[in-house]
Amino acid sequence: MRMLPIFLAIFLALASSSVYVVNETERAVKLKFKQLVEADLKPGLGFKIPFVHEVVRFDARNQTATIPSQGEYITKDQKQVLVDSYLVWRVSDVKKYYTSTSGSSDFAAKLLISRASDDLRTAFSNRDLSEAVSGERNLLMQEVQKAVDGMAQQKFGINVVDVRVKQIELSRSVLSGVYDRMRAERIEEANDLRAQGKATAEGIEADADRQKIVSLAEGYNESQKLRGEGDAQAAQTYAKAYGKNPEFYEFYRSLLAYENSFAGQDDTILLSPDSEFFDYFRSVSGKD
């Protein structure tokens, strides 16, 4: 009876070491005397022989690893860039993964990062900057992902789900060139806008001046027509009246003309006493 708790404790210890649990997030291998006997154990509860079997578990979830920029990459058009990227990986072949990395995820990540970094460097050196940034960005990433994934699957039992470029940072000298170009373009645009504004304004003002000239000319045209009508009508009136006695009209009109012509007080008239007007000035009879 005394020994019962001890037996019980031993029994429990044995019992507990003869079961194992694999979580849903994990993959596991079973070793027999450190030798792999069963790969990829199912999630849940399992049994093993204590001291003989050993179960090693790995995190099987997607791991995100940041790839820091490792020195400047040089693009095909000789531009220096710093590139930040990341990769997503997970264990695909548990057996291979265990044998090649001893199950250390840090070790695996380091290997992957180093490889991806090299591949990225190569990929950038094969492309111009603009291709890497926009045109072939996806292609570049796919290329690197495929290369790294192929290597990782084969050697480490790791599936590289994705490699993505995040930041492509220009070196300072390139960046200042970009700024200069941007500035120059904006200045050109601003100048262009102002010039366009002035041109349009000039056009509008010229149009206004033209309208003014045309308007005044039309006014002149119509006013002269009016005056012509007036003159015509006046001429008609005159002709009708004066036509009744042209000889008298001539006389009458001459007198009017003399009077109007000499209307000013400042006129000086030189007269000959011989003129008809002075007939009686010279003699009573009016004859010489």
Added chain:
Amino acid sequence: MAWNQPGGNQQDPWRGGGRQQGGNDLEDLLKKLQAKFSGSRGGPQQPTSPKLILLGIAVVAALWLLSGFYRVNEAEQAVILRVGALHKITGPGLQWHLRGVDKVLKINTQLVDSYRHKAQMLTGDNKVVQVAIETQFRVDDPVEYFLKNADPRQALAEAAESALRQVIGGQDMVAIITEARTEVAREVTQILQQYLNQYQAGIEIVTVNLEDANPPGPVKEAFDDVTRAKEDQATFETQAEAYRKEIVAQATGRKQRLLEEASGDKEKVIAEAEGDAARFEKLLIEYEKAPQITRQRLHLETMERVLSGSNKVLLSGDGNQPLLYLPIDKINSRISNMNDSSSIGSSTGGLGTQSSEALKVPTTLPSVRNPIREGR
């Protein structure tokens, strides 16, 4: 595994593996059981019956079962792992699990969370733009969210940055800061969702807001100047339009004035013609009654009026002297100083009115000043 039989038999195929999983609850239970055993043995011959022991075990088991209840809030979902393996997903309400064996992972699947990111990045036309986005997301698949990724939020952050930079890298700089903003946000949403689906992150992107898209600091001034230039352009045009309105209105006014004046002239000429004609016709009637007399009278009266209003120089001669010197300017000045006393009377004025007949006569004669003034 004897220790678990009393409780487990009735309820559930509960296997001992839960110990590794469960931890404290089970250990407590064990301790209690051991205490019972030792108590039954260790005490000085206490009357402990097996029934009592069973009762104690039953009570403990009942308590343990009751402790398995848990609540899932509205908007939450819970993922239940049984000894590590995925067991089921439960919705809101009062739920029950095997304490120590099942693991309950709860998450709100309706709560919208957000992730902000701001950075300077390269555009498709090799320029640089300053962009800030807010990514709003929610967990839409708890199983994926909990089980497929070591750190779904880090995955989201990395993927969001990559997606944003990729989209910005495919657009022109000016478009990004102007009309393509919504397009950028839409594309980022799409690409980001695609990435997250690929990673089985269990996250749904609700929306991506492009909060800020500006030219970077060193070139901001140049961009601002473009804005000002646009305003200048508009100002120039507006001013020109104002000028046009003013000038055209003035011209219209001038034209109107010309027409009015011409119209006035026309009326005037016609009216004068009619007046003149009427006067002539009236006179003609009388003239025809006594032509000779009227003719003489008109002539004399006219000459009288003409001569009375002018300065006169009367010249007479026989034609011997070929040249007459007639200092009109002196005459004018003298006249302006005094009145008579000179043989030659004259007044200011030009020569424009001399008669050719008078000039031909080259003799000096005493001139008479205003000879007919009294005659009127």
